Amino acid sequence: MQLDLDIRATLRSGKRRFDMHVQCTSSSQRIAVYGPSGAGKSMTLKAIAGLFTPEAGHIRLNGRTLFDSAVGINLPPQQRNVAYLFQDYALFPHLTVRQNVGFGLSRGWFNPRAREKLQKVEHWLDAFHLQELAHQFPDELSGGQRQRVALARALVAEPNALLLDEPFAALDPALRVKMRLELSQWQQRLDVPMILITHDPEDARILGEHVLYLRDGQIDSMEEHKALGERIG
Numbered sequence: 001m002q003l004d005l006d007i008r009a010t011l012r013s014g015k016r017r018f019d020m021h022v023q024c025t026s027s028s029q030r031i032a033v034y035g036p037s038g039a040g041k042s043m044t045l046k047a048i049a050g051l052f053t054p055e056a057g058h059i060r061l062n063g064r065t066l067f068d069s070a071v072g073i074n075l076p077p078q079q080r081n082v083a084y085l086f087q088d089y090a091l092f093p094h095l096t097v098r099q100n101v102g103f104g105l106s107r108g109w110f111n112p113r114a115r116e117k118l119q120k121v122e123h124w125l126d127a128f129h130l131q132e133l134a135h136q137f138p139d140e141l142s143g144g145q146r147q148r149v150a151l152a153r154a155l156v157a158e159p160n161a162l163l164l165d166e167p168f169a170a171l172d173p174a175l176r177v178k179m180r181l182e183l184s185q186w187q188q189r190l191d192v193p194m195i196l197i198t199h200d201p202e203d204a205r206i207l208g209e210h211v212l213y214l215r216d217g218q219i220d221s222m223e224e225h226k227a228l229g230e231r232i233g
C-alpha cells in the first residue's frame with residue numbers, strides 16, 4: 001500500500017494538552033505503529049479510518065486523498081474503503097458466522113438472511129477455513145475462531161487497508177503468540193495491506209515490516225525490515 005500521512009492535532013482535556021504531529025510515508029504492506037500508552041497510536045489509526053478529524057495535514061492511501069485540510073477534503077469513514085478491526089472484534093452475537101461475514105458486505109443497512117449465500121461471503125469463509133463453523137454463533141467459538149470471523153467480515157468488502165487496534169490485547173500470553181503467527185501467515189498468504197497498532201515489541205517485530213515508533217504524539221524513529229520471511233517462525 002502507499003500511505004502518506006501528515007496528521008496534526010491538539011487534544012485538550014481540562015488543563016492537559018496533547019500535541020500530535022505524525023508525519024510519514026510508507027509503501028509497506030505491513031505497518032506497525034508501536035509505542036507506549038498515550039503516545040497517540042489510536043488517534044493515528046482513527047484519523048486514517050475517519051473516526052477522528054485532525055486539525056491540519058493530509059492522509060492519502062494508494063494515491064487517494066482521504067483527508068486534506070488545505071483543500072477541505074474529509075471523506076466520511078464509509079467512503080474511505082478501510083476496515084477497522086476493534087480490539088474485541090465486535091461480532092454480532094445474534095448472527096451466525098456466515099451472517100456476520102455477510103454483514104461486512106451490507107455496510108450496516110440490511111440484515112443478511114441465514115440462507116443467503118453470497119459468493120464473496122463463501123470465498124472468505126473458505127479463505128479462513130470457517131465453512132464448518134458457518135452456522136455457529138460467536139459465543140460458540142474460540143478466541144482464535146472469533147478473530148478469523150472478524151478478519152473475514154473486514155475483508156469481504158475488499159478494503160484498501162486493514163486497520164487493527166491492539167488485536168491481541170484481550171488474549172492470554174499463549175494464545176497471543178499463536179494468534180500473532182496466524183495473523184502474520186494470513187496476511188502473507190492473502191497479501192492484505194495492514195496497519196497495526198500495538199505497545200508490544202513482539203507484535204511490532206513479527207508483524208511490522210515498517211515499524212513506526214510513536215512517542216508523545218510524534219514519530220520518534222522508524223525501522224524497515226526487508227527480509228520478513230527470515231524473521232518469522
Ligand SMILES: Nc1ncnc2c1ncn2[C@@H]1O[C@H](COP(=O)(O)OP(=O)(O)OP(=O)(O)O)[C@@H](O)[C@H]1O
Nearest residue numbers: 011012013018036037038039040041042043044199
Ligand atoms: N477525546 C480526547 N480528548 C482529549 N484528549 C484525548 C482524547 N482522546 C485521546 N486523548 C489523549 O490523546 C493522547 C493519545 O491517546 P491515544 O489513545 O492515541 O494513545 P495510545 O498510544 O493509543 O495509547 P494506548 O496504548 O494506551 O491505547 C492521550 O494522552 C490521551 O489522553
